[in-house]
Amino acid sequence: MARIKICGVRDRAAIDAAAAGRADYVGFVFFAKSPRNLSLDEAGGLAGAVPSGIRRIGLFVNADDEAIGAAVRAARLDGVQLHGDEGPDRVAAVKARFDVEVWKAISVATRADLADARRYAGVADRILFDAKTPTGAALPGGMGVRFDWRLLAGDRGGFDPGAAWGLAGGLDASTVGEALATTQAPLVDVSSGVEDAPGVKSPAKIRAFCEAVRAR
Template sequence: MTSVAIKICGISTPDALDAAIAARADFIGLVFFPPSPRNVDGHAAAALAARAGSSIGRVGLFVDADDGLIAESVKAGRLDVIQLHGEETPERVAQVKDRFGLPVWKAIPVATGRDVEKAQAYKGIADLFLFDARTPKDAALPGGMGLSFDWSLLASWRGRPGWGLAGGLSPANVADALERTGAPLLDTSSGVESAPGQKDPELIRAFCDAARNA
């Protein structure tokens, strides 16, 4: 069995939250990005945070958000981590980290080896890199579309702390992903859904079991 951190992203309902907690996931992701079918507002985030209590870590996902939205969301969702999933520069990541005093994860969209190298610009600034599949230029969302990338591009990151793998992970492929990358953290969203934004408790359980038993 492998010790790996698990994040179930795009949690938006009490049932999905309960399923993530029951499956012993380490983190849930709350999406604060209106175009997403997984978007939650402050009221919903506050209700989920109250229900979760201290039983699971809460990561807020933002896409090129201003400080006002981040501040409201951090308070409402009682966030433990801020995840920046847009075109944020290293300077912007540092600014967010300094202002809010929380760990900041930076998503790095990957299609080629050159994309992986872009993480170096955030070294010493971001607390964790989340390597995710690069979506098409005309896509409405920066992630959560079930796309994966060539995991061999991450060979140089194997054994390093402070990074995670996202993009197209599901119960069917998570063991293979872990074996091939050695990722310390695995992040899934659409891979545990029955439809966009609709989490399936059985898939959440299956994903967590497959990751831990890999």
Template sequence: MRATAKICGLSTPETLDAAIGGGASHVGFVFFPPSPRTLTLEQAAMLAARTPDTVGRVGVFVDPDDELLNGAIAAGRLSAVQLHKTAPERIAAIRARLSGIEVWAAIAVKTRADLDPARRLHGIVDRVLYDAKTPDGASLPGGMGLRFDWTLLRGFNHPLPWALSGGLDAGNVAEAIGTTGATLVDVSSGVERTPGTKDVDKIAAFLKAVAS
């Protein structure tokens, strides 16, 4: 099965268009104020209006409250919500009140044991996102250019559809796909000039590497 890609943390029309034009299956809009990639609801609405319905619009959140979720879902016309650092009970509550919107949960990985929480999310989420575990005390749950040992995923019996994230870029994504068998990869900092500033050429190169 051919791999596809989500370009996350988009914030400008030019970089959004580069992602869509390059063949991204999903685009990510961040709703987390400490992140340099965070969007206002007005920015999200503008970007959503440029995004065709054939491309998934994924909102990225860190343990959000209902007010933020409701506003972002409406403004961003979200097809999925991606939850970081959110307890399974809260994820289940969010899932119960959403209709027609996928729920993804990020799992921070450093060791093989870190994969086990995916099993507890079966029936609660539609997809898990394996991301590199950030250092203790880090202000962001991801988007820091960190990667984990991809061989940890070899032989793992995935209980759910999944995506691979963490430290990916045009130079290593082919290796990552080959090592893990990922059919969806997620990139943010790997296609940036500086934190929060995407680069259209890096987006194009990343998507070309995924397609190859």
């Protein structure tokens, strides 16, 4: 059964809904341009509300060590998701310095984009295939954009299909079943698909999403 990550949580109600839906991860966003951005104080307060058994993942975009370290400490992060232009050397450096699980997001629009994942083989703990956002977009993800999931049904551009990976982009309760049937993704990551407005999570949509995944 696929694991579930609810990304961009900003309040206790969203965390409670994720827990009720038996999500495996919650995501805290540390990116000032995002409507889901958290201050360190906000993240620290929310971290205490996350039940044991649910892992806390922090999302960063081209952040420096100081910013990552402050968030890891404040939110007691179990993992770091790098969603910018970070190369394999940067991923390895973050993993070595902070001793946490490190995910790397790969933006996908065409099959050629999948080849980028090979650069992170043996470096990132998980590859997250996400939809490439439109040119000039302020955000690297969380916009409800979807790519052709059939691209992941084959060799994933040469990325080892046995390695840890996940799927994001355009997922909600009505589409995640198709996504899982098409890709057999071991993890699905949702943000805008469980919101009533940008940055405003819907507990009902979170529960419905989790139910749709668990029904597979």
